[in-house]
Amino acid sequence: MDHFATVDGVRVDLRHWIGGRRVPSDRTFADVSPIDEQEIARVAAGGPDDVDAAVAAARAAFPAWAALPVAERSAILRRAADGIEARIEDLSRVETLDNGSLIRSHRRGVMPRVALNFRAFADYAEKQLGHPDLSVRNHRERITYDPAGVVAIITPWNAPLMLATWRIGPALAAGDTVVLKPPEWAPLTASLLADVLHEAGVPAGVFNVVQGTGADAGAPLTAHEDVDRIAFTGSVPTAGVIARAAAPNIVPLSFELGGKSPLLVFEDADLDLAVDIAVEQFDNAGQVCLKAARMLVQASIADEFTARLVEKAAALRQGDPRDERTDQSALVSRRHFERIDGFVRRAIADGATVKLGGGPNEELGGLYYRPTVLTDPGEEIRTEEVFGPVVTIETFADEPEAVERANDTRFGLAATLVTGDRSRAERVSHRLNAGTVWVNCFFVRDLEAPFGGNGRSGIGREGGPWSFDFYCDVKNSVFSP
Numbered sequence: 035m036d037h038f039a040t041v042d043g044v045r046v047d048l049r050h051w052i053g054g055r056r057v058p059s060d061r062t063f064a065d066v067s068p069i070d071e072q073e074i075a076r077v078a079a080g081g082p083d084d085v086d087a088a089v090a091a092a093r094a095a096f097p098a099w100a101a102l103p104v105a106e107r108s109a110i111l112r113r114a115a116d117g118i119e120a121r122i123e124d125l126s127r128v129e130t131l132d133n134g135s136l137i138r139s140h141r142r143g144v145m146p147r148v149a150l151n152f153r154a155f156a157d158y159a160e161k162q163l164g165h166p167d168l169s170v171r172n173h174r175e176r177i178t179y180d181p182a183g184v185v186a187i188i189t190p191w192n193a194p195l196m197l198a199t200w201r202i203g204p205a206l207a208a209g210d211t212v213v214l215k216p217p218e219w220a221p222l223t224a225s226l227l228a229d230v231l232h233e234a235g236v237p238a239g240v241f242n243v244v245q246g247t248g249a250d251a252g253a254p255l256t257a258h259e260d261v262d263r264i265a266f267t268g269s270v271p272t273a274g275v276i277a278r279a280a281a282p283n284i285v286p287l288s289f290e291l292g293g294k295s296p297l298l299v300f301e302d303a304d305l306d307l308a309v310d311i312a313v314e315q316f317d318n319a320g321q322v323c324l325k326a327a328r329m330l331v332q333a334s335i336a337d338e339f340t341a342r343l344v345e346k347a348a349a350l351r352q353g354d355p356r357d358e359r360t361d362q363s364a365l366v367s368r369r370h371f372e373r374i375d376g377f378v379r380r381a382i383a384d385g386a387t388v389k390l391g392g393g394p395n396e397e398l399g400g401l402y403y404r405p406t407v408l409t410d411p412g413e414e415i416r417t418e419e420v421f422g423p424v425v426t427i428e429t430f431a432d433e434p435e436a437v438e439r440a441n442d443t444r445f446g447l448a449a450t451l452v453t454g455d456r457s458r459a460e461r462v463s464h465r466l467n468a469g470t471v472w473v474n475c476f477f478v479r480d481l482e483a484p485f486g487g488n489g490r491s492g493i494g495r496e497g498g499p500w501s502f503d504f505y506c507d508v509k510n511s512v513f514s515p
């Protein structure tokens with residue numbers, strides 16, 4: 035195999051990163067850019083042997099990394115954040131070509147957040163990896179956060195580097211070592227991350243990358259007996275497979291999964307704001323777990339809301355994600371494109387009304403799909419996660435019905451409501467079944483706050499101290515008087 039590819043001018047190593055060195059594979063898999071469906075690289079296709087080697091390297095590196103004083107680990111992670119900031123342009127270009135997401139989002143939002151995933155958890159570790167002693171019946175109880183060991187991290191393609199570092203940052207800050215299995219549809223920035231962490235002084239074996247498919251590399255990693263934690267971000271069916279693989283080893287799991295989040299718009303809402311939030315749901319071509327795909331609008335304003343959303347979404351500029359002016363790019367792969375089109379075609383056959391889009395963008399061809407707004411949705415499109423530029427609009431009569439409809443899902447990741455009534459905002463946000471509720475805003479969140487989903491949307495919470503609860507073995511030592 036060729037060990038390197040030049041991707042939009044950036045040199046990327048296509049091998050695994052195990053124990054502080056690059057390791058090739060006999061086999062490779064094709065990495066195809068969604069922009070034009072051309073192959074951009076052939077990446078090492080890892081298997082059980084590579085996974086064994088990576089877990090062994092992570093295990094060997096664990097005692098020394100865990101024993102480093104928190105301040106020293108945090109200093110290294112802050113250097114990693116600096117390294118990411120210095121390479122924002124490279125990382126943005128590679129991610130854009132790899133998964134088709136907008137370069138402007140990477141430059142201004144995603145990649146700075148990737149750096150923050152290290153900087154913030156370096157700070158939190160110094161502040162939060164401790165707990166005041168308790169005193170019970172004259173005994174002193176000392177609570178400590180011991181690093182858990184080797185963490186397996188498995189990530190999806192829609193925001194690969196951001197979602198990986200959201201787990202890697204706290205795991206490394208806690209004193210764990212990591213084996214990352216990046217998504218096969220967008221594997222490249224994980225390799226650049228290995229370079230950045232190495233240059234920042236992360237010791238050999240503390241961070242490892244095994245490239246490959248879910249079946250060949252992900253499955254042996256999640257079934258591995260020497261893994262102490264599994265952090266998985268991805269779909270519900272894969273989560274079920276991973277939970278079964280991990281069960282015999284009794285490994286704690288942190289799952290961040292799919293959603294079918296509602297956007298509730300009440301008649302007392304600022305309609306400009308509601309429409310702005312609604313249009314944001316087409317960001318990253320709707321390939322966002324938190325996206326509010328199910329719009330529930332009070333009947334009295336539904337026609338106006340729908341007309342204004344359609345007008346704004348129709349004005350979204352589709353095209354090449356490397357162009358700063360592009361609003362919506364191509365879908366990640368042919369398979370994903372067909373899946374989304376299947377949902378839309380069945381929804382239409384099922385009686386949905388197409389208010390906008392409803393199919394591929396024929397002018398652009400390739401993997402470009404029109405922003406699609408459907409009313410009168412049937413059962414499937416109302417309940418299944420589509421993960422594309424498709425939203426449905428339904429109406430409700432009053433607040434109790436709005437809450438009931440919003441909660442009528444097996445997911446529970448996020449919910450957004452737009453209302454001008456503060457007491458309604460308090461009432462409704464309390465009653466919504468979701469890990470995150472946004473009131474008159476969308477997508478803002480501090481990394482110190484808990485993040486996760488209810489029901490099929492996941493297991494556990496991460497963020498600030500919640501991350502350390504997962505990445506550490508919390509110990510209570512009781513001292514006699």
Ligand code: NAD
Nearest residue numbers: 189190191216217247248252253268269272290291292323
């Ligand atoms: P996916 O489940 O198909 O794949 C995710 C990862 O799992 C990939 O790296 C894949 O190679 C790996 N994998 C597949 N089979 C495996 C197996 N048997 N064992 C171990 N690993 C395996 O998901 P996807 O299509 O890449 O991502 C889209 C999904 O991710 C959507 O459902 C989306 O909502 C969800 N997501 C959730 C969040 C969140 O924070 N809750 C964030 C982003 C995406």
